[in-house]
Structures are given as C-alpha cells and as structure tokens.
Amino acid sequence: MTSTSSEPGHDLRIGHGPGLRGGVVIPNHELRERFSRSSGPGGQSVNTTDSKVELRFAPLQSGAFTDDQRSRMVASLSQRLVDGDLIISASEQRSQRQNRVAARERLVAILRGALAPPPPSRRPTRPTRGSQRRRLEAKKQRGQTKSGRGQVRDLDA
Numbered sequence: 001m002t003s004t005s006s007e008p009g010h011d012l013r014i015g016h017g018p019g020l021r022g023g024v025v026i027p028n029h030e031l032r033e034r035f036s037r038s039s040g041p042g043g044q045s046v047n048t049t050d051s052k053v054e055l056r057f058a059p060l061q062s063g064a065f066t067d068d069q070r071s072r073m074v075a076s077l078s079q080r081l082v083d084g085d086l087i088i089s090a091s092e093q094r095s096q097r098q099n100r101v102a103a104r105e106r107l108v109a110i111l112r113g114a115l116a117p118p119p120p121s122r123r124p125t126r127p128t129r130g131s132q133r134r135r136l137e138a139k140k141q142r143g144q145t146k147s148g149r150g151q152v153r154d155l156d157a
Contacts, residue, residue, distance in 0.1 A: 008033075010028055012104055012108070013026075014108050018116040020112070020115055024111075027063075031107075032055070033056075037050055037051070051093070052091035053096065054087060055087070055104065056085045056086070059111070060084055061084070069115055072114065090102040090103035
C-alpha cells in the first residue's frame with residue numbers, strides 16, 4: 001500500500017494511500033536541506049561533523065499536488081508552517097545521511113496525515129426498544145428503593 005523512496009538527493013516518492021490515489025512525486029529541487037552541528041548523541045565526532053539536518057518544504061508552492069490537496073494541507077498544517085515552509089529537523093543519528101533519510105521519512109508521514117481525508121461524520125442512532133424498556137425498569141426499581149426510605153412510622157399509633 002505505501003511505497004516510499006526517501007533516498008537523499010533523489011525525488012521524494014510517496015506511494016498511494018488515503019488522499020493520494022496515484023501517489024505523489026516531490027521533485028528534489030523543492031526540498032531544501034541545511035546542515036549544522038548536532039547537539040544530540042554521538043560523542044566526540046558529533047562536534048566535528050555537521051550531522052543535524054533541517055529539511056524545508058513549501059507545500060503551497062509545490063507543483064506535485066492538486067489544488068484540492070493543497071487546500072487540505074493548508075487546513076491541516078497551518079500551525080506547523082513557518083513563512084509557508086514546513087520545517088523538519090533530524091539529529092538522532094551520528095551519520096548525516098541517516099539523518100537526511102529520517103527527515104525525509106518524517107516529511108512523508110506528516111504529508112500523509114495532512115492529505116488523509118477527514119473521517120466520516122457520526123451517524124446518530126436511536127436506542128433500541130429493549131434498551132429503552134430496561135432503562136425505564138431500572139428507573140422504577142430505583143424509585144421504589146428510594147421510596148422505601150424516609151420517615152419511620154410507628155405501627156402502634
């Protein structure tokens with residue numbers, strides 16, 4: 001169902017799925033990567049290599065999506081967009097290449113969630129006759145229990 005190609009330096013291929021009938025190919029030139037020193041794990045070598053990856057993608061200017069898909073993304077990603085760009089950072093790995101792959105995979109997951117159609121609205125149902133009858137019987141039983149409480153009457157009087 002979901003085939004993706006997140007190889008750095010190539011076009012990003014997102015396979016078909018909910019909201020993506022034929023899949024999508026995002027051209028590599030629409031993805032901008034920036035590298036910096038990572039503060040994450042890696043020991044001494046992390047200080048000398050630029051292993052942190054910041055992946056930027058402008059979904060509203062992308063030619064890979066239809067107008068309907070773009071409007072769905074705007075509604076879904078409006079809180080995450082910074083100046084129209086979706087920014088994903090990855091610094092978990094020591095290797096820059098692994099962080100590039102991780103950032104691309106995260107981008108795919110975010111776009112899949114943004115493009116998925118909303119779930120169908122709930123159809124209200126009516127309670128069954130049996131459940132209505134049981135509810136009323138329980139109310140009567142509870143009322144009888146409560147009516148048994150109260151003032152104690154002296155039978156001798």
